[in-house]
Amino acid sequence: MRQDPIDHLLKPLDRFIRNQSVAGLALFISAAVALVLANSPWREAYHEFWEHSITLGIDTFIFERNLHHLINDGLMAIFFFVVALELKREFLAGELSDPRNAVLPLAASVGGMVFPALLYLAINNFEGPATRGWGITMGTDTAFVLGLLALLGKRVPPAIKALFITVAVTDDIASVTVIALFYTSDISMMNLGIGAAFMVVLVAMNLLGVRNITAYGVIGIGGLWTAFMLSGVHATVAGVLAALTIPVNTKMKERAYAKKIRELVDAFDRTKETAAVTISREQAHIITKVKRFSMAAESPLQRLEQALHPWVAFLVLPLFALANAGIELPDSVSGVFASPVTMGVMLGLVLGKPIGLLLMSWTFVKFGWGKLGTNVNWGHMVAISVLSGLGFTMAIFISELAFASEVMRMEAKLGILFASVTAGIIGTLLFMRCKPVHSVG
Known part of the structure; x- marks a missing residue:
């Protein structure tokens, strides 16, 4: 095939953007830039930039949101849409379509959500406005962790990567459920009803065999997402619901x-x-x-997943980090540990997360309800459990919704930052102690 000059530019670029370690690097750079700006002489300009509003209107209908909300409510809905696509594919056509393969990661995921939440609540005495932050410790930053796993190479068995993806995606979906149930207020039942009607349309399209991605996009964004945005229910929920209606079957074997x-x-x-x-x-x-x-031989779900993944990895998540990771670091670290919010988040992610994951995994393996994957030992399980405490993106996202107080928000973000760095370093070191896959067993 004849190579045009543009091909020599685009082919390496295509390989570059599909590299998971590069996606993690993009997120890391964005977070680092946000941290530097938030602690520099330009901090006020940095924060004010995200408060700029964008207004769209037709006649009496006016839609106005600042950049910060557009990213958190709009772009993050795309992220959760892709996450839900991945989970649906895994359950209907992937590794998790066999219940025996799904049991262990799902059990581990439950432990990795319940234990850190309980630890957070215990540190905050199960009372007061700080308890609203219990959901912060549930999630895991999939992009960051996958980036680290890619850099670790053969020390990470494929089965561990598959287990982590299942745990992380399940955590993310559970986080959206928590957002819908516990972090939503002032619901407009009329707009919620309109959203439900659009959801019925999407389900009907699926049942009728509609496979046109554009049609799902128009109804999903123009109808479902807009209605949820106006209803008071967080718009990311619309992303998950829309993904569940995308056809997973192929028309041709x-x-x-x-x-x-x-x-x-x-x-x-x-x-x-x-x-x-x-x-x-x-x-x-x-x-x-x-x-x-x-x-016909490829499902609409797979086409969407492949098309959106680079956009999520290199636009949505880096923009989210740039807008939300601007944490102003205190002059004295000692004062940080006096805040029960900060300590609850830190210990929930660094201790509660791995303890919950490991305890549930060990219980299910011990009683024969689940089994470790090929070439996986308990050293790998300890390492991935600790690394799962790197909750950066999801944790920051929920902290923005959990607290009305800016002080509590910043305390939570400090805990997230310290926990993510700690979990990332310790988890990576634990993996480096593991033998490469070809030497195991």
């Missing part, structure tokens, strides 16, 4: 697709080669058929 493509390739070979710059009508017709059959 693999063998039938392979046979049809071979027939079309043979037909293309039999066509007369042209000297013109363009191909003949017959050849164009064959290529159109190849595209149509290729679309």
